[in-house]
Amino acid sequence: ARTGDPEVVYGAGKTPEQVLALLRGLGVAHPDRAVLATRLGPQTQQLLATELPDADVDPVARTATYGPLPRPHGKVAVIAAGTSDLPVAGEASATIRAFGAGVEQIVDVGVAGLHRILGARERFADADALIVIAGMEGALPSVVGGLTGVPLVAVPTSVGYGASFGGLAALLGMLNSCAPGVVVTNIDNGFGAGVHAARIARTIGKATGR
Amino acid sequence: ARTGDPEVVYGAGKTPEQVLALLRGLGVAHPDRAVLATRLGPQTQQLLATELPDADVDPVARTATYGPLPRPHGKVAVIAAGTSDLPVAGEASATIRAFGAGVEQIVDVGVAGLHRILGARERFADADALIVIAGMEGALPSVVGGLTGVPLVAVPTSVGYGASFGGLAALLGMLNSCAPGVVVTNIDNGFGAGVHAARIARTIGKATGR
Amino acid sequence: ARTGDPEVVYGAGKTPEQVLALLRGLGVAHPDRAVLATRLGPQTQQLLATELPDADVDPVARTATYGPLPRPHGKVAVIAAGTSDLPVAGEASATIRAFGAGVEQIVDVGVAGLHRILGARERFADADALIVIAGMEGALPSVVGGLTGVPLVAVPTSVGYGASFGGLAALLGMLNSCAPGVVVTNIDNGFGAGVHAARIARTIGKATGR
Amino acid sequence: ARTGDPEVVYGAGKTPEQVLALLRGLGVAHPDRAVLATRLGPQTQQLLATELPDADVDPVARTATYGPLPRPHGKVAVIAAGTSDLPVAGEASATIRAFGAGVEQIVDVGVAGLHRILGARERFADADALIVIAGMEGALPSVVGGLTGVPLVAVPTSVGYGASFGGLAALLGMLNSCAPGVVVTNIDNGFGAGVHAARIARTIGKATGR
Amino acid sequence: ARTGDPEVVYGAGKTPEQVLALLRGLGVAHPDRAVLATRLGPQTQQLLATELPDADVDPVARTATYGPLPRPHGKVAVIAAGTSDLPVAGEASATIRAFGAGVEQIVDVGVAGLHRILGARERFADADALIVIAGMEGALPSVVGGLTGVPLVAVPTSVGYGASFGGLAALLGMLNSCAPGVVVTNIDNGFGAGVHAARIARTIGKATGR
Amino acid sequence: ARTGDPEVVYGAGKTPEQVLALLRGLGVAHPDRAVLATRLGPQTQQLLATELPDADVDPVARTATYGPLPRPHGKVAVIAAGTSDLPVAGEASATIRAFGAGVEQIVDVGVAGLHRILGARERFADADALIVIAGMEGALPSVVGGLTGVPLVAVPTSVGYGASFGGLAALLGMLNSCAPGVVVTNIDNGFGAGVHAARIARTIGKATGR
Amino acid sequence: ARTGDPEVVYGAGKTPEQVLALLRGLGVAHPDRAVLATRLGPQTQQLLATELPDADVDPVARTATYGPLPRPHGKVAVIAAGTSDLPVAGEASATIRAFGAGVEQIVDVGVAGLHRILGARERFADADALIVIAGMEGALPSVVGGLTGVPLVAVPTSVGYGASFGGLAALLGMLNSCAPGVVVTNIDNGFGAGVHAARIARTIGKATGR
Amino acid sequence: ARTGDPEVVYGAGKTPEQVLALLRGLGVAHPDRAVLATRLGPQTQQLLATELPDADVDPVARTATYGPLPRPHGKVAVIAAGTSDLPVAGEASATIRAFGAGVEQIVDVGVAGLHRILGARERFADADALIVIAGMEGALPSVVGGLTGVPLVAVPTSVGYGASFGGLAALLGMLNSCAPGVVVTNIDNGFGAGVHAARIARTIGKATGR
């Protein structure tokens, strides 16, 4: 892995036993740094809880972290509109920590409740990078991006029904954001957003001694 | 036409001469009330200016109104994000007037500038119906809808490029709005939004003596 | 919640226990007005029936109402083509009642049976707002919209197969309606249509003392 | 060509000179029956008017017929909602005549004006086949199909804007028609509908001596 | 029901008990003619077998016919490419019989085996109408349509995977058929094709005394 | 360039002067072998005719070849349904020649005329590779692929209107071909098909001494 | 079957018993050559293991081969990015062997690890045809195609989530490959790619005595 | 504007005179820092050249910069596959400079030519952020992202034809990139990528004294 980046196991399509074996093997090979596993189903989570009790399993984020986390540098604010977006926010947060940056998670701030966004403003104003997660119309990144000049990654989620088309509406909304500099990941891709944001934050954090 | 509704000429795909003849004929048949024409190209506008000087031609809205406007009842606030949305806002406004309601037009309020939206709040708080027009990610109706309980019609515009797909991104965003009660028209359909909103406003206005 | 609007719980993606707790909590916080819950699965409905016997659970609409309904003002006619559209009609009706307007439900009027639509005409002619629900080709709002000038909200449903693409055909049909002033919600969104229509009807109803 | 079917020239993508040469050549080869040409641009129409004065050029339908038409058997009613659908109605009518059936053209009957459809009812009740042409939401075939059991072909047109997507909305609407037995052609394909309907009508007409 | 047309029950989304009750009720109301039920799941089929032993249940077609079939007039040839298309062919055939026409079913003729199509040619040459059913690329109607001038209805099926997109590839292929006069139904809609074709065939059959 | 492959200039988006300069430069650099230029607009073709008279410009294929063609090995049969497909067939043929294989071009064989395909059969039976080009429903490759076991590349063309969606219908049809082993290129990509087929044919031709 | 091609049973949509009967029947009819079955579910695989122990069942590829394989001529290199693509690689490999060519399988070479691709280069440089399988962005064929002039077939897989749309992203990527001569099959169609590549390789192999 | 960000004029849909007036006005209001204008048509560029000779107009990038550029901090590498991508690369570069970071532009490195990418590697290894621009299959960001851990923004371009669907294929490819941490902008949005990357680079540059 690249300097500062952990090994990562993508759990989708793998059996619980395959994930367990991969985590064990990577843990032996790299005892000094964390291994991250994402997209873990309930059975994999259960097997890890039993067989790898040192692993840190997060049932909402559907992630596991195994081995010592790096010391965090810099800070990423992870902002999400609703409780349905929590799995994606959790995946992003676990990724950021494993990639060596700090996390501030701000949830329950939707665009139809401006005062809550304005109230949370000072919590993200001093972050080194922002991740803004939203389903439905995907409008939150535009509103947040209008309030700050911090580099911002938008993550559309597959929350919604009908003409949300599995997150497509939110994805298109974010790609067309009127706030300048908004960049976007695949639907539900908290991991990719976490990697991008952590790389920004840890570099700035190290350079500024935070 | 239904009580209170004017005759309307849809100019797209008609020659300047056809539009002129229709306006003249309807003016003769209904001298007591306005005729509305929409989607007029530059040549049609010019012909009307010359041959039907009494008609009120709006080059931005691409509309013409011919004959006496009804007395307005109630008020519709027409809110638009940017100058590129002005033709749609103009079409909506001309329609509202021809259908017998009053108009308050509020432009240049985008979601990436929350203070401007909050500053305009009292101008639309007492309207009987709202029309919110936006291109790109189509987020404005969600933000406005979070600030008020007035019936709100959202109009996506074809402004944008790339993954805006001619207004599809804005349309999908509005259909998935997280603000409850947002209803939507076809892309660029200021006319349809105007008809719906004017019918609401004029009924309320008449009932409350405004 | 905004004046006249109830608290609403969106049941999709919530466990039965979470929905029960939310209804109980909101009932305690707002004992004087109803709480509405939508998109309730069979297990949630069953839990509410047992644990919250005062709640009014509608298995077809998949809704629950808890607490005293407001006195209705004005009237919304809810028109649906077929029996498959009944869940959406029910969601709209429950929403309208919780938002303080009266409901007249008219079902089994499809566009391929004009006489039935014409026969139902006087039942919706005096409504303050209309909700027209249809799947398949989504033609019903155009036909109804041609018969009346009452503000009309169209709701496409996901009923159908093949090239109905989960309600997309009906959605596009309604967005392109040739009847002026037809506005549209997301597929199956009886809730959104109910909010919009109830707000219109209750304002008119109050102003006219109905 | 199959018994009873004329030679046909598809004009799109051909130069005026190519179309002229094809019509001349086929006229010489089959002096006893008509040749049909469709999708003719203005320049081709003009060249034919000058160089082939015996050809019957229809500028609205964009067709030309050259040579003696067959004696018509049976009758096809061609029904269209609006004037924008006239080119497609014309293409269908010219095709029906060239393929040996009679035509009754009924225009200006849209779904938002039920009385006009009901008023035209007896004009299509005794036809041997129906062609129903509509753009926008494509609802007309469902309404007509509910009034009659005559075999019905629906033709979506590319009339409309925004979410009509060049006729896609009408096409999907017609494919999902709730009237049983509605079959559909490609967008704007008056020719294909004409061939299908004429073959039905002329067989029935011959069998019943009409 | 229209003269010559049976009552039809659309089984999708109905419980076995609802279908049973509808068939019983319609059987009592119209003892002299057949009732057709389509899209019946295995449980509905089983209930009918037990409770309504006089009904004719077809497990491949997923249909039931209850009551005396009309005397058939004319003939429809139902042509299908592969065994996966048999349910749609069966639905079409059951519909044709219930609507009063005769059926000739020709299966296992795909476009990649021209000799089999050519070998079956005389079996469909004298039909009054053709139904051609195909999934995948939907090419069969073009090939058959090139061999005959009999009115032809094409039915795309949802057979296939990947870029077949649930029958969309076949649907688009058939809508763009290069054989003139091919008309199309919704994906898997054997019922609609059967209604259209039976109406043609029975009229011709009656007129010609077949 | 790879052994046996010529230099290629893609003309789309380049000025006539740029194309001329590139051809001249590559001609000087590689005087011993041909340079191929594709997608040349009329003005580029004219400039080449004047300024580079040794270049072989094909106005239908919109290609130019400059410098000595390699000796051909093996044979590719290029089969196209209609005259509208000729530009793509020409682009494929010019590419094959420049890449060192021989070409047999067979046009005017559509799926609605089986006898012509069967009549052309022996002209492509002994080819080393086939390119089959078709627009509209894209059915031709399935029919040809059913007649032969020669490696076959299918090229969809953008010919058609309405639901052909610029060649998408043909592309999907070909991707779902029921003839085994059919592989596909981008819409209108005669060049890509030519490269693939020429590489097959010239290898076989060299190995077998043809 | 065509000379050199085996009989093939497509298992999707067939019961285990049907597949068993087909393999048995074809094995009796053609005892001298292999029969290939693809898309076999677990139950079919189990039934074959018990009832047809001579069949060679591959649980990853989901294929079975029954009867003697032909002597292989030539070589196809099957290259896949990740372990999720192994079922498609297996289907391709089983097909190639049954169609009479040799296979070299190269896995775990993704575009984000260039050194591994470069390291595997000499393993595919002398192949007669290449099959390159990839999901997600489908970039691998472009990279491999830039390294070699061997005829290359790209197979998109349905691996991925969100905006991969079931393999559509990979399919579009491959159709637009900037490496010349890349041809494409349907999503997950290892069979089709295997047929095309085996036909190329076995002809070249025979001609060159390999 | 936010600290460090310039004023920006989006030229699309504005007349030359409007753009000139905006640049002049913003130049007067902010004489100490640059104003950036993007998407300028040829006529606007010409008017600026004449009337605002101090403005720096870039005809390839279609941008103008007016007023003193900020001192650059940090470095963004802008990498593009081909000459058709130069306008987007230019828009990104002009934006980066106006937003206060340095630019290193690397062009003509496509995925089908790995050695050129590898050769350019050290030019982007020490950048603070990367922008990778590509049309067609959009594979370049995955390849570059596999070679470096620098934060990377991918920009799809509308270069291509047929199934590239105006840049959609590249957009989907980039959203599904197998290289971790790749984030994406709208099609052709060099401006948005430039804002995001410049904000990263200038912060790191300032913190590290570059």
Ligand SMILES: Nc1ncnc2c1ncn2[C@@H]1O[C@H](COP(=O)(O)O)[C@@H](O)[C@H]1O
């Ligand atoms: N059926 C529905 N469809 C769409 N939105 C709904 C529906 N029911 C409730 N909502 C919205 O969901 C919000 C509550 O969401 P939650 O806090 O997740 O329970 C309400 O304020 C409504 O705006």
Ligand SMILES: Nc1ncnc2c1ncn2[C@@H]1O[C@H](COP(=O)(O)O)[C@@H](O)[C@H]1O
């Ligand atoms: N397989 C089918 N596909 C589409 N429509 C059908 C089908 N079977 C029946 N129908 C239609 O459904 C109607 C009956 O619907 P219902 O009253 O819900 O049983 C019939 O009159 C037919 O028009």
Ligand SMILES: Nc1ncnc2c1ncn2[C@@H]1O[C@H](COP(=O)(O)O)[C@@H](O)[C@H]1O
């Ligand atoms: N995995 C596959 N994908 C697509 N087509 C296949 C596949 N496997 C077999 N086939 C085709 O299916 C045919 C056999 O179909 P069937 O007669 O239904 O078993 C073969 O001749 C092949 O052309």
Ligand SMILES: Nc1ncnc2c1ncn2[C@@H]1O[C@H](COP(=O)(O)O)[C@@H](O)[C@H]1O
């Ligand atoms: N090329 C571009 N693509 C997308 N957005 C842009 C572009 N150039 C400028 N913008 C945005 O457009 C805004 C200015 O828009 P306007 O006020 O219409 O000139 C800027 O603040 C940017 O956010």
Ligand SMILES: [Mg+2]
């Ligand atoms: Mg949101």
Ligand SMILES: [Mg+2]
């Ligand atoms: Mg907006």
Ligand SMILES: [Mg+2]
């Ligand atoms: Mg309907």
Ligand SMILES: [Mg+2]
């Ligand atoms: Mg219509």
Ligand SMILES: [Mg+2]
């Ligand atoms: Mg087929």
Ligand SMILES: [Mg+2]
């Ligand atoms: Mg074709």
Ligand SMILES: [Mg+2]
């Ligand atoms: Mg890949």
Ligand SMILES: [Mg+2]
């Ligand atoms: Mg590229």
